Each structure stands twice: as structure tokens, then as C-alpha cells.
Amino acid sequence: MERGNVVVTSGDFVKERTGAIRDTYRIGGKLGDGAFGSVRKITHRVTNEVRAVKTIHKKSLRTPEEQATFFNEVSVLRALDHPNILKLYEFYQDEKNYYLITEFCAGGELYDRIINAGSFSEAVAAGIMRQILSCVMFCHSKAVVHRDLKPENFLFESASPSAPIKVIDFGTAQFFTPGQVLTAKFGTPYYIAPEVLRKQYNEKCDIWSAGVNMYILLCGFPPFGGNSDEQILKKVATGRFTFPSPEWDTISAEAKDLITQMLTLDLDRRPSAREALSHRWLLHASHEPLNASSASGIFRNLQSFKTERTLQKATLTFIASQLSTNAEKADMISIFQSLDSDNSGTLSRDELIKGFEQLFGAQVEDVEAEVDRIMDQVDTDRSGEIDYTEFAIATMNRQKLVSREHLETAFRAFDLDGNGTISKDELRTMLGGNKHYSDEVWEGIVKEVDQNGDGVIDFREFMDMMMRYSH
Numbered sequence: 083m084e085r086g087n088v089v090v091t092s093g094d095f096v097k098e099r100t101g102a103i104r105d106t107y108r109i110g111g112k113l114g115d116g117a118f119g120s121v122r123k124i125t126h127r128v129t130n131e132v133r134a135v136k137t138i139h140k141k142s143l144r145t146p147e148e149q150a151t152f153f154n155e156v157s158v159l160r161a162l163d164h165p166n167i168l169k170l171y172e173f174y175q176d177e178k179n180y181y182l183i184t185e186f187c188a189g190g191e192l193y194d195r196i197i198n199a200g201s202f203s204e205a206v207a208a209g210i211m212r213q214i215l216s217c218v219m220f221c222h223s224k225a226v227v228h229r230d231l232k233p234e235n236f237l238f239e240s241a242s243p244s245a246p247i248k249v250i251d252f253g254t255a256q257f258f259t260p261g262q263v264l265t266a267k268f269g270t271p272y273y274i275a276p277e278v279l280r281k282q283y284n285e286k287c288d289i290w291s292a293g294v295n296m297y298i299l300l301c302g303f304p305p306f307g308g309n310s311d312e313q314i315l316k317k318v319a320t321g322r323f324t325f326p327s328p329e330w331d332t333i334s335a336e337a338k339d340l341i342t343q344m345l346t347l348d349l350d351r352r353p354s355a356r357e358a359l360s361h362r363w364l365l366h367a368s369h370e371p372l373n374a375s376s377a378s379g380i381f382r383n384l385q386s387f388k389t390e391r392t393l394q395k396a397t398l399t400f401i402a403s404q405l406s407t408n409a410e411k412a413d414m415i416s417i418f419q420s421l422d423s424d425n426s427g428t429l430s431r432d433e434l435i436k437g438f439e440q441l442f443g444a445q446v447e448d449v450e451a452e453v454d455r456i457m458d459q460v461d462t463d464r465s466g467e468i469d470y471t472e473f474a475i476a477t478m479n480r481q482k483l484v485s486r487e488h489l490e491t492a493f494r495a496f497d498l499d500g501n502g503t504i505s506k507d508e509l510r511t512m513l514g515g516n517k518h519y520s521d522e523v524w525e526g527i528v529k530e531v532d533q534n535g536d537g538v539i540d541f542r543e544f545m546d547m548m549m550r551y552s553h
Contacts, residue, residue, distance in 0.1 A: 088523060089463045090396045092403035092471040093160035094513055095495075096170050103135065103174050103181055118142045119179065123186060128491050131407045133171065136182040140175075151253050152180060158255045163403075163470050164220045164427040165415050166213045168237070168248045171404060185408075189238025189245045196233055200302045201329070204337055207299040208364055210236075210247060212425060214295060215364075217249045218288045219355035220427035229254045229268040229278070231291035233298065239408075246415075258285060271314040272304045276321050276347060286352050293344025300337060301329040305345065321347040336363035359425050372420050372440055376413045380477045381441055385452065387459055387476040391547055392527045393504075393539070395462050395475075396513055400495060401488045402474045414477050418470065428467035431457055484548050493544050503538035504528075 099106070103124075110123035110132075119137040126133060143149045159170035174181040192210070196202075202210070214236070221228055230251060238245040254268040265281045268274075275290035277283035297305045305323035308314040317323075323345060325338055340363045346352040353361075389395045421429055421437045434453045442449075460468050460476045468476075475483075482488075496504045496512055506524035514524075531539045531547045 088392050088513065088519060088527065090392070090399050090513055091463050092163050092399055094396075095172075095400050095404050096156070096160045097172060097512075099172050099174050101174075102176075103183075107133070107135070107183070109135075124183070126405075128487060129405050129407055131405075132186045134184050134186040136184065138180040138182070140178055140180065155251075155253045155255070156182070158226055158252045158257070161224055161257075162221065162226065162252075164217060165419065165470055166217045166247055166249060166427075167220070168250045169403075184250075185239075185248065187237035187239050187248050187250075189240045189242070191234050192236035192238070192247060193233035195238070196298060196302060202299050204300065204334060204363075207296065207337075209244075210299060211292070211296050212359065212364055213247050214249070214292050215355050215359050216422075216425040216427055218292060219359060219425065221255075222285050222288070222355055223426065225257050225259065226252075226255055227258050227264070227285040228252065228288050228291075229256065230270055230273070231288055231295060232270050232273045233295060271311045271318070272306060274315070274318060276319050277349065279315060279319055284349065286349050286354070289344050289352055289355060289358060292355075292358070293341050296337075296344065297323075297341050300333055303329075305341075321345065334363065336361070339363070356424070356426075372417065372437060374441060377417050377420070377437075377441055380414060380417050381438065383477045383480070384456055384460070384473075387456070389459065390550075391530045393509070393531055393544075394547055394550075397489070397492050397496075397544075397548060398475045398483065399462070399471060400492050401483055402478065403471050404495075405488050405491060406474065406478065406483065410478060410482055411474055414474055417477070418473050426467075428465070428469050429473060430467050434468070489545060489548055493541055503540050504544065505538050 103109075106128075107124040107126055110125060113121040113123055113134065115121075119139045119142065121134055121136050124133050124135045125131070138152055143152060156170065156173060159168070168187070169185045171183040171185075173183060214231070218228070218231070228249070230253075231249070235249060235251045236247045237250055238247055256264070256266070258264060262284065264283050264287075267278060267281055269278050269287075269291070273291040273294045275283060275287035277290075278287050294305060306314055306317040308317060325333070330338070340358065340361045343351075343353050343361070344358060358364075389398065418429065421433050423433055423436070424430075431453055434456065435449055438449045438453065456476075457468065460472050462472055462475075463469070493504070494500070496508055498508045498511060506521070506528050509527055510519075510524050525537075528537065528539060531543050533543050533546070
């Protein structure tokens with residue numbers, strides 16, 4: 083296998099870390115408690131980025147099923163790279179606990195905003211629903227079903243009224259095979275789909291839950307109520323609901339139509355996330371136009387992005403996914419979402435072509451050829467589309483991306499035994515995952531960088547490789 087075919091994704095770097103969590107993070111105040119443990123605020127000692135640590139007490143995971151749920155959440159989050167899905171960075175364990183290190187969201191739960199606001203305008207609700215459905219569409223495209231979409235599982239990134247949301251809690255999520263009938267019963271009474279109660283369902287159970295969320299956003303109460311879980315589930319099973327007066331008197335027919343479609347009992351008639359996103363009501367959530375002043379610089383970075391070494395690409399992926407701060411990525415995220423016209427969470431060739439034409443008109447001589455060249459360089463996992471982290475790598479400020487501090491941290495991450503060099507076996511451990519490449523592949527990656535021929539990569543050789551990227 084050619085070494086150029088080694089595929090590196092951000093998920094490759096979501097690993098169990100050795101050592102004490104305090105060696106990497108400063109531990110802050112408690113944010114909340116849950117059934118299995120607590121959540122605290124922490125700060126990365128190198129980047130000063132604030133993150134969150136979810137502590138799960140091992141003694142609370144009493145059964146093999148509960149233990150499997152924990153590791154399932156890790157494996158699912160590894161596979162998901164989307165701006166509206168809570169990012170998992172790494173995890174630790176000691177004798178008593180597991181520790182999940184994630185993004186920190188300062189804006190609180192959607193549930194609390196609903197309680198405080200009572201309900202939302204259609205325009206605000208549409209903006210939230212577009213983000214929810216974009217996540218659902220992305221998850222389903224990666225063969226992941228969430229199974230517990232509810233306002234408590236959406237966090238706002240900040241306290242700003244227009245802050246983006248993040249979907250959290252993938253403990254009940256599952257990888258599925260298209261066409262597979264799922265039978266395990268998961269969910270929360272108000273939001274669970276009727277077919278899940280019957281233990282015969284597919285990924286469209288998430289569409290039902292999204293429809294319940296939309297209903298609540300617009301009126302402040304659920305479509306299927308009751309004084310007990312038993313009463314609620316009885317109403318859910320029938321699938322019958324109304325739009326009562328006076329709360330729904332001023333809500334548009336388009337909003338009611340989308341809810342009715344998503345809360346359809348017949349799975350064949352219930353829309354997919356992609357179909358729901360194309361509904362006319364979501365025109366209320368129109369895309370922000372490209373900001374020419376910030377977008378032009380990002381597009382220039384995209385045009386000039388070029389890497390030649392596999393380890394170079396891997397290092398950039400590590401830095402962008404593990405070390406870069408939200409502040410450093412703010413402009414990039416905004417442009418990414420402006421370009422993502424179908425809300426898929428990835429950028430297609432056609433979306434990039436459209437972006438170039440909007441920004442530069444006839445200034446780029448052959449837009450299609452230019453975009454094809456960019457796709458060849460930037461689409462490192464060869465998926466046919468550019469994902470969130472790939473776009474970040476190619477468009478972020480290069481001097482910030484490959485600062486000495488970032489590079490020293492990246493080198494230490496690859497140098498697993500701490501002896502000052504990176505070996506082929508360390509590369510295999512860091513990048514191989516469950517991908518089976520031959521010894522020759524890893525030897526070839528080392529040879530690309532190993533200037534003195536000693537079979538390993540020292541820090542000087544590593545820095546020389548990365549400095550060639552930054553200029």
C-alpha cells in the first residue's frame with residue numbers, strides 16, 4: 083500500500099491518555115452532577131483553552147451493558163466531526179473513574195432557555211432546528227442514530243442569544259446498517275418515537291424526536307403530555323396531537339406542516355433529515371451570506387494549502403483538532419457554515435465552486451480546476467467532501483497553527499515513550515487504529531522526514547518538516 087494512502091482523521095487522536103489528568107489540565111469548579119458522576123471546568127495547561135471533564139464513577143457502571151454504553155459513547159464521538167456536535171478530545175481512567183475531556187459550553191441547556199423564554203419566535207426556532215437537523219443528517223450519513231434528542235441534550239456554546247448549539251450525550255447512540263431494524267428501547271418519555279416503544283424502528287426515530295423539540299420551541303409545552311410516564315407514553319403510542327389555541331393561533335401553516343410531517347407514524351412517509359432541511363419553513367433560517375472581508379483571506383489560505391508528507395498532514399490534523407482554540411477557529415467556522423448550503427456538515431465540490439464564484443467572480447480563471455486541486459490537497463480522508471477539521475487545517479492562520487508551542491506539544495504526543503524521537507511503531511500506534519498497514523508503510527513515512535538515516539525522527543527533523551509547511 084502506498085504511504086500516501088494512509089488516511090488520518092481527527093478521530094485518530096481521540097485516545098486514552100496515560101498519566102494523571104492534572105498533568106495536562108488545571109481542574110476548576112463543578113458544573114453539575116449526573117447519575118453516573120459529575121462535570122467540572124478544566125483548563126489546558128499549554129493552550130489555556132477551557133474544556134470540560136465528565137467524570138464517570140466506575141462503581142456506578144455496575145453491569146457489562148452500562149460499561150459498554152460508556153465505551154460506545156467514546157467510539158461514536160470519535161467518528162463525528164461536526165461544528166454542532168460536542169467535541170471529544172481524549173479520555174483518561176484511574177482505579178475509581180473514567181474521565182471524558184470535551185468542549186466546554188458556557189451557554190447552558192436549551193431546556194433552560196425554553197423555561198426562561200416560554201417559547202421562541204419562528205425565526206429563532208428555525209435557526210435552532212436547522213442546527214439540530216444538520217446534526218441528525220450528519221449522524222445518519224455516518225450511520226449513527228442518537229436516540230435521545232431532547233432540550234437537555236443541546237447546549238449553547240456561549241451565553242449569546244445567537245450562540246450555536248452543540249448536541250451532547252451520545253451514550254444511547256448506536257452505529258447502524260442502512261435498512262437495519264433496531265430493537266433496543268432507548269429514549270425519554272416526551273421525545274421517544276412510537277416505533278421505539280414497539281421495538282421495531284430505524285434511524286428516523288431521531289426525526290420524530292426533532293419534531294417534538296420543534297413543537298416545544300414554538301409553544302413551550304410538548305405535544306404528548308400527561309401526569310405520569312405511563313400517561314405520556316400512552317399518548318405517544320397513538321401519535322395523535324393537536325395545535326391548541328391560543329398558543330398556536332399565530333404560528334404559520336408552514337411550521338405546523340413540518341411538525342406534522344416529522345410526527346408521522348408511517349416511517350415511509352416521515353421525511354429524512356435532508357428532506358426536512360429542505361422544507362419551506364426553514365427558509366426562516368436563511369444562511370448568513372459570505373462575509374467577503376474575512377472569507378477572502380480564508381479562501382487564499384485554502385488555495386495555497388499544500389502538504390507533501392504524511393506526518394505533516396497528521397501533525398496538522400492533531401493541532402487543529404486537539405490544540406486549536408475556538409477563538410482561533412471562529413472566522414473559519416462562520417465561513418464553513420455559510421458555504422455549507424445543504425447543512426450536511428461537510429463541503430462538497432459544488433459548494434466550494436459556488437463560494438469561489440460568489441467571492442471572486444471571473445478573477446479565478448478556471449474555478450472547477452482550482453477546486454479540484456484544492457479537494458485533492460485538503461480532502462485527506464478521501465471522502466469526496468471536505469469535513470470540518472480538514473477545512474480548519476487548510477484555512478487557519480499558519481503561524482498560529484504551527485507555533486513552536488503547538489509543534490512541541492504535537493511532537494510529545496507522537497513520541498509516546500518520551501525518548502526524544504518518533505519511531506515507526508509509535509506512528510503505527512498513533513495513526514494506525516484498526517487500519518492495517520504494512521511495516522513498509524510506516525518505514526516509508528519515517529524515511530520521508532528522517533534526514534540522518536537513523537530510522538527515527540528527532541525533534542530537529544520534525545521541526546524542519548513543519549517549517550517547510552508554514553512558509
